[in-house]
Amino acid sequence: MSLILCRQEPVKRPFYFEYLGIRIFSSQELSYVIYNHPLLVIDGFIDESLLEFIREDLDMAFFAAKLEKWQKSGEDEDELLAMILHECDYYSAAEVGRFRQQLAAFRRLPQSELLKEKADFLFLKKQYGKAVSIYLRIIDMARADRGSDGFTAKVYHNLGAAYARLFLMDKACKAYEKSFDLVRNEEVLKKICHLSQWNPSVIPGERFLTLMTEELKQICIKEREMANETAGKAKSLLELEDLFQKDPIKRFQGAGELVSKWKKEYRNIMS
Known part of the structure; x- marks a missing residue:
């Protein structure tokens, strides 16, 4: 599973975000994940594997070095997340400001x-x-x-x-x-x-x-x-009923795709 946003970059090795079971293929997708899932990136998200993805796959070596230097100096990780959002230029300054406020609110919690x-x-x-x-x-x-x-x-x-x-x-x-x-x-x-x-x-x-x-x-x-x-009216059941109405070839192909989808969902649920 991956996200699809408007700009694709030539990423050969996507970054795997374990919490959501998705692969990130671009700087925009990275920004989207950070901005929309603050609770999942608030601690430990910026690690060596992410820095390598930014440096090698997004071809942002200078920015990766800057992040690494700031990280080693003990910089607040929330600030580093905001830096990524600014650098990727997918969200406005006002939106990044709201993201900072959201992180600050979470930090105040026990x-x-x-x-x-x-x-x-x-x-x-x-x-x-x-x-x-x-x-x-x-x-x-x-x-x-x-x-x-x-x-x-x-x-x-x-x-x-x-x-x-x-x-x-x-x-x-x-x-x-x-x-x-x-x-x-x-x-x-x-x-x-x-x-x-x-x-x-x-x-x-x-x-x-x-x-x-x-x-x-x-x-x-x-x-x-x-x-x-x-x-009995669930979407998944209706999807199955629709599949059995197709001709044998399309039914077989559709069944394979559906089983593959269910396997991915099951792995994410159980992990």
């Missing part, structure tokens, strides 16, 4: 909240494996650094949601249980009920079985029925 913002963003990008690793980092932090019980409950809740997207249902259930223990949120209890109904092998702790009333179970059944109906 470390645990900054990590959660990053994990939540990865979750929205369907990078569930990467999100899980960051949620676990937050949970492993000392309690004083991690924040309130309410904040920790949100982390456990989102961890459970990420595990569920990875089909790790037992882990998802345990994460939801820990979230509920901290704040006793009824919506979290409902998700535990959903998991146990959807996958009978998932058995919640005994205390949760007593909390899941017949009324709650019936609500979950109705919600699942509605979800199944909605899933």
Whole structure:
């Protein structure tokens, strides 16, 4: 996967951005990634591999040397990111100014909240494996650094949601249980009920079985029925149905492309 913007440069070795699973082929694409994903570039983005890409593949040796010199002098990495945006000349000075303000706002957050913002963003990008690793980092932090019980409950809740997207249902259930223990949120209890109904092998702790009333179970059944109906109209399913309407040759070709697309999405989700 790569981005396509209006100017292409003769890049033979694109820069691979692991967080998004994409390859960057131009200075414009590099600017786009930095500007639109500040949470993913705020720490550790400018490293030797990026400097080599700027120096060798973008043919910007002088600028790469400048970045390297400023980096070694202990220059704020946020300033280096802004320098890249200025040098690539894809965004206006006003837009770069807004980017600086956004980074400054993130920097004011406690470390645990900054990590959660990053994990939540990865979750929205369907990078569930990467999100899980960051949620676990937050949970492993000392309690004083991690924040309130309410904040920790949100982390456990989102961890459970990420595990569920990875089909790790037992882990998802345990994460939801820990979230509920901290704040006793009824919506979290409902998700535990959903998991146990959807996958009978998932058995919640005994205390949760007593909390899941017949009324709650019936609500979950109705919600699942509605979800199944909605899933039947999903874009991916309609895409499959359209594929089977084609002649055998086009169907075979389309199936190969679709499987390849699904494989890439699966690798990004699991990594």
